[in-house]
Amino acid sequence: MLKIRHAILHSFDFETGEKYFSERELDLDEKTTRSYVQRTMHKCLTSADNKHGEFSEGSAFAEELGLYLRGENGFEALSMSIAQWFWEELRRSDDLTNADLLVTDFDEPPSAPGAGAGEQEAAAAFDAEPKRYFALAILPRRQSFLHTVDDVDGHVSNELVRTDATLPTPTQKIDTYAVIDVASMSIDFHDKARTIGGTESFVIPDGLLQCSTQASSREAIETVTRIVEDVAEEYGLNTAETVSRAKALVAQRVERDESFEPEEVGREVFEEQPQVRERYEERYEQTAREESIPDEVPVKRGVANRMAKSHRIRTDTGIDITFPSEYSSNPTYIAFRNDDDGHIEIVIRNIAKIENR
Incomplete structure (x- = not known):
């Protein structure tokens, strides 16, 4: 099970032109919240469709991430910087979908040794340190319907209410995310082509991270x-x-x-x-x-x-x-x-x- 160090959620409403940047991290003591973040990040981390990349020389994101990892910048501040970048970039896209941005810092326990591993390999796996990752994911909000129960003059009334604030479940695929191994600075990511300013581009590798793209x-x-x-x-x-x-x-x-x-x-x-x-x-x-x-x-x-x-x-x-x-x-x-x-x-x-x- 992943151990979540930090997680924060920022919200974009492109229809109204409003952004809502959280000034507090998610409450990971809340079991439902912690489980949602763990399962979402696990799906991103283990997807067979992840493309692989390395930061380009001079990547501004790599520099900012380095400051955070050295304790020279806070998690909330870095997450807000990322959120501001996405807000400015995605609002110029032809595909304006209201979404939330989930930013996390988490550990993955060491992998169990493979079948047929010898005693030395098994001992090394047992003594291995957890892998630490920094990750971000765009969670598109979906339209759904809820029921409400009212009591009107002693009579029960069930009604339908539409909500546009539903996030994808942890089992659903999301198309825009990045997971960075902070030890090696290698990147796993997934993205979709967007038309921004009349040009088709990929916001994760070409814009935010400035990284190479290799096959999944x-x-x-x-x-x-x-x-x-x-x-x-x-x-x-x-x-x-x-x-x-x-x-x-x-x-x-x-x-x-x-x-x-x-x-x-x-x-x-x-x-x-x-x-x-x-x-x-x-x-x-x-x-x-x-x-x-x-x-x-x-x-x-x-x-x-x-x-x-x-x-x-x-x-x-x-x-x-x-x-x-x-x-x-x-x-x-x-x-x-x-x-x-x-x-x-x-x-x-x-x-x-x-x-x-």
């Missing part, structure tokens, strides 16, 4: 599996086996290191086929430049479990099969064979029980 974990994993599939198909290999093999390798690397090297995954998939491996490297090098994929991609273990632990295939006969990615290289459980007529046989072995789903 989801984009990197999907790019690797797409190239593996294309190259395998080009050389007449079984795409189900090769793609699931690539997913299994990603899951293994992330389980151990919480990161993976996309180019190395493809190389290992085709390590026994030098010509195919060279083709993969050629395709990957070109794609990595075009799609800004870093040499090493940070991935949370939970993200890898959702995206790479299993592989789903659908046959042209309408049969869906989902199986653990690691089984692709273990014919004990599943095997793919080509018939003489070019059709594919899928053999599933060692089944003790079948459940209907």
Whole structure:
């Protein structure tokens, strides 16, 4: 569970042209408030759609954040500076949506060691310090309806009241936020394109933070599996086996290191086929430049479990099969064979029980 050090909420009403900047932090002793902030920040921190970035040299935000971390500026003052920047910027946008700004400073407990970790790795994980993050999120307010109960002359009257002050629930996606690891100053963020002053831009990386933009974990994993599939198909290999093999390798690397090297995954998939491996490297090098994929991609273990632990295939006969990615290289459980007529046989072995789903 995240430990929230500080949290504050500022409000923007673009329809009336009013802003309401809080002069007090949220009361984190209030369980409902604390839970909302924790769950919202956890969703931002662990999203597979987070793009990654590093502060540009001379970033004004990085300088302000540094002052705060060194105790030379207060949390409320920094949050108001951020709120003022968003107020001035977002009010010029063609998409004026009333919103609140949540600014937080929180700790994430050390990750548990991955499966198969040795005693030294387990001890290091146990002794590790929590990771500290500084984060901000734009929470768009939504229209909703409430019921009220009145007593008029002894008669109960239920009425509907519209409110425009409802914030997204912690399970709903939000599209504009940034989470900064204060130790490494690395950034995870998500943003949407906005038209401001007639020009389309992204307010998080281009404006507020002034940071680079690299592909998200989801984009990197999907790019690797797409190239593996294309190259395998080009050389007449079984795409189900090769793609699931690539997913299994990603899951293994992330389980151990919480990161993976996309180019190395493809190389290992085709390590026994030098010509195919060279083709993969050629395709990957070109794609990595075009799609800004870093040499090493940070991935949370939970993200890898959702995206790479299993592989789903659908046959042209309408049969869906989902199986653990690691089984692709273990014919004990599943095997793919080509018939003489070019059709594919899928053999599933060692089944003790079948459940209907």
